[in-house]
């Protein structure tokens with residue numbers, strides 16, 4: 335995380351942070367196509383991935399630019415670009431994941447202050463975050479999508495307890511976050527009271543459709559091919575077939591991503607088509623990591639720190655981590671539902 339903050343600062347100094355943000359907010363007004371080109375070159379050169387501090391620049395920034403007040407933009411946008419503020423996304427709850435609108439974390443407005451109580455879960459980077467975008471229930475009496483409010487919460491506020499959750503990789507990126515009468519000033523509300531669902535949808539659309547995952551996967555495909563050559567696996571007929579198949583699918587993903595970006599250039603905002611891309615890249619991600627492990631043979635499954643681990647256990651970690659791709663940012667089943675109904679226009683099942 336320390337490195338991530340520092341690197342974000344370096345990107346900012348070089349004029350490479352928030353490329354797609356409008357110039358008036360410190361970005362460079364890059365078009366989606368320019369952003370894609372940058373992502374491809376960034377990965378091709380082996381520059382560090384920015385997942386850990388990505389919530390701010392990729393999700394919070396665009397959401398605030400779209401829906402925030404002038405005061406919120408002035409206060410929050412610059413520190414996101416410089417890496418001064420790390421953000422986390424407090425959306426999911428134990429009983430509100432795919433069905434996000436079932437959120438039960440309460441925020442009660444008393445005077446000009448919200449009193450927030452409840453629990454979030456799977457909140458990535460919460461332990462390191464300075465701020466959190468939080469979906470809360472402000473009116474339990476109305477239909478569930480209508481009683482939600484979107485808040486910006488200072489993670490150092492009294493009443494917040496964070497418990498790390500260890501993933502099967504052995505690392506604890508995500509956390510449980512408990513709110514016990516946490517005070518949030520009304521000025522930290524984004525959009526109107528009880529109109530948080532619209533704001534959350536903007537955030538989710540950027541999460542599913544605004545990135546360039548094909549660039550990362552293409553880089554990893556190149557690495558797997560290198561390993562296959564190094565270990566002699568490329569001489570094996572079956573391995574060659576699978577490597578070729580994965581390479582073809584990586585290329586198809588790149589073309590789909592470019593097709594989507596053309597749509598973005600026409601429509602402006604990421605829409606439900608992002609669900610299609612999310613589905614394709616997350617499932618390809620898993621197949622690619624499985625292939626990487628198979629190409630390595632039994633030693634590939636050794637974890638970081640094991641005497642005979644290859645590349646310091648990189649692919650064992652990547653393989654386990656890739657399992658999460660079909661869950662975060664909306665599960666594959668949910669993406670299929672969205673694609674069926676909102677992209678293909680199919681009728682709902684009985």
Ligand SMILES: Cc1cc2nc3c(=O)[nH]c(=O)nc-3n(C[C@H](O)[C@H](O)[C@H](O)COP(=O)(O)OP(=O)(O)OC[C@H]3O[C@@H](n4cnc5c(N)ncnc54)[C@H](O)[C@@H]3O)c2cc1C
Pocket residue numbers: 422423424425426427428429430431432433455456457458459508658661662663664665666667668671
């Ligand atoms: C690595 C990782 C990082 C994450 N980081 C964050 C974060 O920073 N902030 C945050 O808020 N959340 C985060 N999440 C949570 C993530 O968004 C949820 O896990 C996800 O939305 C699914 O919700 P759930 O886990 O409650 O599963 P559920 O919604 O309970 O789903 C359980 C199963 O039922 C299926 N299902 C559910 N509804 C339907 C339906 N309508 N049709 C068909 N099938 C359905 C699902 O596909 C799944 O297989 C993260 C998750 C992971 C894995």
